[in-house]
Each structure stands twice: as structure tokens, then as C-alpha cells.
Amino acid sequence: MTDTPDEAKYAETHEWARLDDNGHVVVGISDYAQEQLGDVVYVELPDVDQQVDAGAEAGAVESVKAASDIYAPVSGIVVAVNTSLDDTPELVNQDPYGDGWFFAIEPDSTDELADLMDAGEYSEFCESE
Amino acid sequence: MPFIPHTKADVASMLAVVGAADIDELFDEIPANLRARDSGDGDAAGLTEMETLRRMAERARADETGPCFLGAGAYDHHIPSAVWDIAGRGEFMTAYTPYQAEASQGTLQLVYEFQTMMSELTGMDVCNASVYDGGSGLAESILMAVRAGERRRTGGRAGSRPRAGGSRRVVLAGAVNPLYAAAARNIVGQQGIEISQLPHGENGLADPGLLKDLAEPPAAVVVQQPNFFGLLEDVDAVTDQARECGALTIGCVNPLTLGLLKAPADWGEGGADIACGDGQPLGIPMASGGPSFGFICTRQSLVRQLPGRIVGRTRDLDGKPGFTLTLQAREQHIRRAKATSNICTNQGLLVTAATIYLSLLGPEGLRNVASACHARTRALVAALDLPRRFDSPYFHECVLRLDRPAQPVVEALAARGILGGLALGPYFSDLADCLLVCATEKRTARDIRQFSDSLDDAVRKAA
Amino acid sequence: METIFDLARAERRASAQVPARESIEDLPESALRAEPPGLPEVSELQAVRHYTRLSGNNFSIDTQFYPLGSCTMKYNPRGAHRAASAPGFLDRHPLAPESVSQGFLACLHELQQILQRVTGMGSVSLTPMAGAQGEFAGVAMIRSYHAARGDTGRNQVLVPSTAHGTNPATASMCGCVVREVAVGSDGDVDIEALKAAVGPETAGLMTTNPSTCGLFERRIEEVAAIVHEAGGLLYYDGANLNAVLGKVKPADMGFDVLHLNLHKTFATPHGGGGPGAGPVGAGEVLAPYLPGPMVEKTVDGYRWMEPPETMGRLSAFMGNAGILLRALAYALMLGPEGMRRVGEFATLNANYLATRLQHAGFDIAYPDRRACHEFIVTLARQKRECGVTAMDFAKRLLDYGVHAPTTYFPLLVPECFLIEPTETESKETIDAFVEAMTSVLAEAASNPELVRSAPHTLPSKRLDDVEAARRLDLRWRPAHASHRSDPSTSG
Secondary structure, X not given: OOOXXXXXXXXXXXXXXXXXXXXXXXXXXXXXXXXHHOOEEEEEOXXXXXXXXXXXXXXXXXXXXXXXXXXXXXXXXXXXXXOHHHHOOOHHHHOOOOOOOOEEEEEOOHHHHHHOEOHHHHHHHHHHO | OOOOOOOHHHHHHHHHHHOOOOHHHHHOOOOHHHHHOOOOOOOOOOOOHHHHHHHHHHHHHHOOOOXXXXXXXXXXXXXXXXXXXXXXXXXXXXXXXXXOHHHEHHHHHHHHHHHHHHHHHHOOOEEOOOEOOHHHHHHXXXXXXXXXXXXXXXXXXXXXXXXXXXXXXXXXXXXXXHHHHHHHHHHHHHHOOEEEEEOOOOOOOOOHHHHHOOOOOOXXXXXXXXXXXXXXXXXXXXXXXXHHOOOEEEEEEOHHHHHOEOOHHHOOOOOOOEEEEEOOOOOOOOHHHOOOOEEEEEOHHHHHHOOOOEEEEEEEOOOOEEEEEEOHHHOHXXXXXXXXXOOOOOOHHHHHHHHHHHHHHHHHHHHHHHHHHHHHHHHHHHHHOOOEOOOOOEOOEEEEEOOOOHHHHHHHHHHOOOEOOEXXXXXXXXXXXXXXXXXXXXXXXXXXXXXXXXXXHHHHHHO | OOOHHHHOOOOOOOHHHOOOOOOOOOOOHHHEOOOOOOOOOOOHHHHHHHHHHHHOOEOOOOOXXXXXXXXXXXXXOHXXXXXXXXXXXXXXXXXXXXXXXXXXXXXXXXXXXXXXXXXXXXXXXXXXXXXHHHHHHHHHHHHHXXXXXXXXXXXXXXXXXXXXXXXHHHHHHOOOEEEEEOEOOOOOEOHHHHHHHOOOOEEEEEEOOOOOOOOOOOXXXXXXXXXXXXXXXEEEEEOOHHHOOOOOOHHHXXXXXXXXXXXXXXXXXXXXXXXXXXXXXXXXXXXXHOOOOEEEEEXXXXXXXXXXXXXXXXOOOOOOHHHHHHHHHHHHHHXXXXXXXXXXXXXXXXHXXXXXXXXXXXXXXXXXXXXXXXXXXXXXXXXXXXXXXXXXXXXXXXXXXXXXXXXXXXXOOOOEXXXXXXXXXXXXXXXXXXXXXXXXXXXXXXXXHHHHXXXXXXXXXXXXXXXXXXXXXXXXXXXXXXXXXXXXXXX
């Protein structure tokens, strides 16, 4: 069983998104996604100040045997990226919802979060995959 | 049945296990109309090895010539005997791509050593395990540069180079091998990438000033050292000017000359960004132009844009160092349509030869071979006593001017068994009376005399 | 094992290889390097011994059975190697005039004709340097054909979902968009899915036949008709031609253009990763667009020629010429009769091996289908029951002295082995492989850890490819020498 915390929302492309206290949307990949990928060896992140659009490519994550694009779950401006993934990409495997976060977006609006799945829906979605 | 070991008894017992009456039954899923069509080739048996060797050796003998003064991308260097004795071992020659690392440590360690040697020669951080040849090396370098400029995401925050802003244009500064340029155009053109040529100056060199005048910054500037005319470019000025206009610099180099010449990473203030070229001078016979190998070296910050295989050092379960293919997520078998390139099979065996060659030559050997090539070419130019077309310093090739079209002279020399250089007319319309000549360390004073003694006669004959 | 750099000592050299230094005073100082490159300084014997010993750390066809699916690791005849190594071939400069190249050109012309006959294509260009470059040429030719007709909207390339990664990568390199077509449970392309996928944007379809599942695409003529009716063209990826060599011609199946892998079907050595050669053949429609140069025969002898609408050259000279010569020598030794036997015996060996493995308790992915030259075994059940993966199984086979089959390809079948014995292996070798597979199967049940930690008998234990990718160490540096046997230091 993989971990799917209730406080985050989820995309069909397996990103999670969580609104933090500053009104930023923090983004990472789900526990299910990191398990499917296997040992993460590299994460490609967007630039700070970069405009990203919901559903558009904003990065990529690689394991030895696979590679996946990362899509921005909401539109907005990137305000922070997790530079510790440069040297320790294994954080994505070890702590996907914590230290393994990818980037944070200042969202144009928080409405787009409503289009994402909640934890229950996402768990069902993963089972059906 | 050449190379098929089955006895009649084998076939019978194997068919019995499969449950088929005869071999033809194994093809029963193939629609009959496709199978039934007669090949029309008859049923002739093959030749024996002896007959095959005889037929091919006769043809090979017909193509033997006297001394070779042709260069232009393929060079007649001495190859130490040990190079192909070892590279030709079945354990290297008949191995597959080293995907099963534990069963391929020989090839993997050798490629790691190769990557180190090429990085040392070019001054760059990393090198790939080869692409096909100098032409495909240039094409893939251009694709790399365009991707690097286009990426909307960085991933290379450490490398804070100015970006070219997504240009899909690359310029060739001065005389880049026109055959490389043609191959590169045909390859990158499919993606709508344009390669434009800036004219060389009256001195035969690239004019860095022309880069200043470009309306829009290109993704990269390509400069060849020594250039196609054999001349030494002011690579420092070209690299600096490219950087100033926000373009990457691709240095197309002859690896043998790097025993003497400045490493591309040291060109100008910041160095070239990509160094590519053809490895043929490093222990590989000319063999009609192939197989040789192309190489691409680059900065660490561009390593994920590098196409082709790359070997990394790691450890095994016991903590012992070992080698494996790495960064495979760039490649077609994982990234599929988003791969850096479609290349899979590369030129591994030639890399094996080059690695052994560089080990045998070492820094002094390479330097001395390069200096000997230069000295022989100087002697050749003096002996031929023809005017030089460009008066800039040359390395081991030189453009000489005849008083008539060069092509017939080349033909007349060939009839005398001498490969007297390349007539430049087919490549540069204003140089139809010019001959590009080359002398490697293999050319003796006698070879040179033979060429100069035949030249007058050949010129007369060509008139 | 020590690297060549560990063996080096300052000022040691292989003196017989070092000519005298000549003056370079006339060269501008600014063009010269300040420091010599850090190449190893070793004696000739050290270099010879080092690389000879390294060669011993490789598996190879000459030393081991190599049943690597889709790679056709058949015997590479020494005679072909020797034929291509005649001095007149090795020393020939690529730009030598035609007047002193008639022998070489005759060889190329003969090979063009042999490949035309065996594929049924009217024209063959030999220049692509590997299968991937042949694919590139083929897709580019298809694009040129559509463009020449003013049909500019066709930028989609269809590939079956089981396609090798090169096919989609090639389509991208040609500036096309890739669209995958589903494969049915019987292993054949899903005809309804294909009908739904084709349209006015279809440039063409790329596929192998037999497919990457080792199955003959039975409805290939219907597939061809659907694509052609939609205005697209068909590309034959020759990766699996060995299965039907001399039996079926790709042109007869409806293909418009193809490439051959001479390093597979025509027995040229793989060289630890290359070189290969990927000649392209085309029917009437696409022949004008073939890459150059090609060779033609005239009353005055052989000469280079370019097709009228050629896409141009893809290499500086004539592709991997030396590989072409080896392929010609192989074809001459086979003759038309031997050529047909290749497909027959490759198929016999594969079917025999598949049946024997099935009897030994392995799950064949498509048990109801006839194997072609290769077939798929799935170890999904063993993974479930013993916790042993296909990769573990592969590594343990190395301990038995056989190279592992292709693992995890095609992606469609979980925990799979793609197994291709080739026609040049004897019944005894195949029987020994069945025994090795059977032993590992027993070990997987009785002592799974033994299999999971394999290999045990090779120069390296299981290598950490995760660490290799996380902490890139792509070149030797002097610092390696001091702590090279200290496992606590990471790269």
C-alpha cells in the first residue's frame, strides 16, 4: 500500500499539490509514482520566476530504467525549487511528500486545485491503473 | 550449409520435439501468397572462403595506389601493430553493446578510459562513447546546442551561461569540412534547423567580425581547427565573439592535432562549449572512410544533452569499483520519442582501437606525430613549389594553386599511382584551380620527390 | 581492475611508437597548448597486457552463447573479416578518384544488387551507418515524397505499441509526431485501432515483421492496404529480417522502404556496441529520394551517382564501408541457397528452444503462436512466487557461462526475456541453455537469495547503476588512484 495523505490534491499524471501557509502551491510526485519509477537518480526542475501553465511540462524525473515528465498542476509563477534534489535525488523516494518536494508555485488562482483529485479519488485511480 | 551446424539427425529430433513434419511447417503462419513467391534467385550454393577471398582480394589489389597526399578528413597515419592485434580479438570484436554490465567489464572499462583520454585531449569534462563519424558528430553537436538554447527549463542552474533564446539557426564560421556540413544539414534540416555559412576571408580564415553583424544570435557558432584548408584559425577570437553574441561555440577538431594544439576548452576567455570530430587519425585505417568514429565532448552542465552512450564508474555489491552504462534516461530505449537522439549502435570497436592507440602513443608520441605531419607537409609544399592560395599558417594540409583546373591534374597523378590531393572545385567554385594537399608522418622524402617529379608531367598531360 | 592511468608513470613510454620531434617554430604560439594532454604514459607491453586482460572480462559470441533477442548474435565469419582487411581496401582513401577505385565500387555495386534481390526493393543505398540512420533516411524520404506532392499536412508516424525505442526517436529526429497503435492480445496489430489512427495526417507506419514479440504479423497485407489507402507509406524496420531471410521479401508484404541491419542479418561483428551498417532499400515511389552516394555500372566502369531527388549524404564519406565489404563476403559465402537456410534454421532453433523451455516449466508469452526467429518467456509467475525478477534471472545465467537474453523488452510483456538463438548455434548449445535455465528456475525456488545476488563468478558482482547515475563519475582523475580500493568513498 502506498501513502496518499489527505491534505494534498493529486493529478492523473501523479503529481501532488498542496497549498501552504503562504498561499503557495507546493508540488511533488506521489508515493505511488516514486514507487513505480524506482530509485530516482535525477530531477529536472523549472526556473524560479518561470511562468508555468496547468497541465504543461514543468520538469522531469528520471530513474535508471524510466523517465517521466512533470506537469504543473496549477498555473502561476515558480517561487521556489528544491535545490537539494540536485545532489540527493533519493529524497524523492525517501520522503515524497516532505523533503522530496519539487517546486512551489505562486498560483494565478487557487481554483485550479479544485480540478484535481482528492486522496480517496486518487487512490482509486491508482488501483485502476 | 555455411555456418549452420545441424546434422540431419539434429533436424529430425528437433522437429519431433516441436511437433512439425518439416521446417516449412514452421512458416505456416505466413500467408501462403507471400511465401510462395519464387525468389527467382535460383538455388546456387555459396562460394567457399577461399573463393570469396580470391574474388575480393583481386578487387582490393586493383585499388592499390602509391603514396597518398589526400587528407580532407581521412588521413594515412601509421598504426602501431598492437592496435588491431588487440582490438581484433574476438572478445572485443564479437561482443554486444555492454548492457549486461557484469559480463562486459572489458568494454565498459575501456570506454571509461577512452572518455578520460578524449576529455584530456579536448580539455572538456565529459565525452560520449562515440557517434558514427565526423559528420554525424557535427550534426549531433548542433542538435545539442539548439536543445540547450531552447530549453524552457534549466536543470543546469549551475551553468549560468547566457541563453541563445531558442534560436534554430547555427552558423559555420569559415572553412568547415564541406562533407561534414552537408551531412549535418541533411540531418538537422529535418527539424527545421538552418545551418548558414559565413564566408572565409581572403586569408582563408573565419572573420570574427562577421559574427558581430548577425541580425539575430544563432544557437551556436561552428569553427574547425585546423580548418578545411589546413589553416590555423584564430579560435580565441571566434570563441569570444560567439560568447559575446550569446551563442555556444562548437569546435570541430582533429584529435591527433590536439597533441600540439590548444584544447577547445581553453579557446578564448571561456572555452568552447562542445568539441566534436572524427577519430580516424587515432589508429584507424582510412578504409574508404569507414568505419571510423565521431566523438562529442562537452561541459558537465551540458551532459544531459549529450547523445549516445556514456559509461560511468560505480561499485559492485562488494564495494569494488566497476563500470556501467549510465544516464540512459537520455536514450531512445527509455525516452523513446523524447530521446536526445535515435542513435543506438555506435562505433564501439573503433573506440577500442583509438584507446589502445592513445595509450601506446602517450602525450609525447601524439605530439611528435603531429609535429612530424606538420614538418612533412612543409617539406611537401616546398618541394612542389606551387603558390599557396592562402598565406595563413597551416598545420598538415595546405591549399596550393595551379595554373589550370585541378581535377584533371588529380586524375593524371592518379594514373601515375599518386593520390595528389583534393581538387577543391566541386566544393568551392572559386577554388577550381586549387589543390588541397596533405602529408602525414608516413610520407618519406622519396614519396615527396615522386610527387614533385610527376607533377609537371601531370599538369602538362591535364592541359 | 586497475585502469591504464593507474599503470602510468611520468616519462615512461612505448618508444617504438614515438617518432622524433620536429620543429614547429613556424606555428603561432597562441594556437598551441601550454600543457601536454594527460594521456597515460605506459610501456608497449603494459598497454598490450592491460587491454588483452580487459578483453577477458567480456562475454562475446566467440566465447559464449549469446541468445540476445532482437540482436541476432550469430557467428561472425572470420573469412568476411579477412576479406575486408585486404590492404587495397584498408588503405583506400575515401576521396580517391574513381579510376583507382573500381575494385571497391564493384564490391558495393554487387552488394546493392544482392540486397535488392533479397528484399524485393528496386533500389538500395548502402550509406546509412547503422539501423537508426537507415530509419532516419527512410522517414526523411517519406516526408520528402509527401512534400513533393504538396501534401504538407502529413507529420504523424504510426508505430505499434511494441516498437523498439528507435522508431519513435527516429520519427522525432525527423520532426514528426509519433502515434502509437495498440497491439492485440494475439500479438498482431489491432486492425480497428489502426483504422482509427490513420488519416490525412498520417505520413506512414514503421514496423518490424516479425514483430518485436517474435511473431509474424499475419495481416500485414491488410495493414499495408489500410495505411496506403489513407495516403501513408510503410517503413520496414529490418531488425528482425533474419527470421524470414530468403523466405519472404518485405516488398511483397507491401512495404515501400526499409533498412537492413548488416550487423545482425549479415553477420558483421557488433564490436562491443558497433559499428553497424543500415542500408536502405526503396520501391519505385521512394527510390528517387534515397541518400547518396550510390554506385552505378556504366560502359566505362563503375561510378558514384546520386539519385535524382536524393536527400543527400548522411556521412562524410561512404558510411561504414568496411562493414559493407564484410556483409558482401558473407553473402557470397552463403549464396542464394545459404541465404534461405538462414531464415529456416533460425526459426527451427527458436521453435525448438521455445518448446523445450515450455516443457521445462517456463511460461511462453504467446503459446498459441508459432515462434519466428525469437520468442518471449515471461517470468512474472516466478517473480510473484519466489521474488526473483527477470533481471535477477539474467544475472544468474551469466554464472552459467551464457549471456543473458534481452530483458524487459518488449515493454508490453512483464518480466520478460526475449530469446533469439540464431541459426549458427548447435542443438547441443541450445540443450545446454535449457539446462542452465532449468537450474536457475530450481534455484529461484530453493535459494532465491542466490539468484537475487548473482552474478557470483564474474570479475564484478552486481553493479550499482543507481549510484552511477546519481553521482556521475565519467572520467578518471588522479584522485581516483589514492582511494580506489576504499569502498567508503563514493566516486
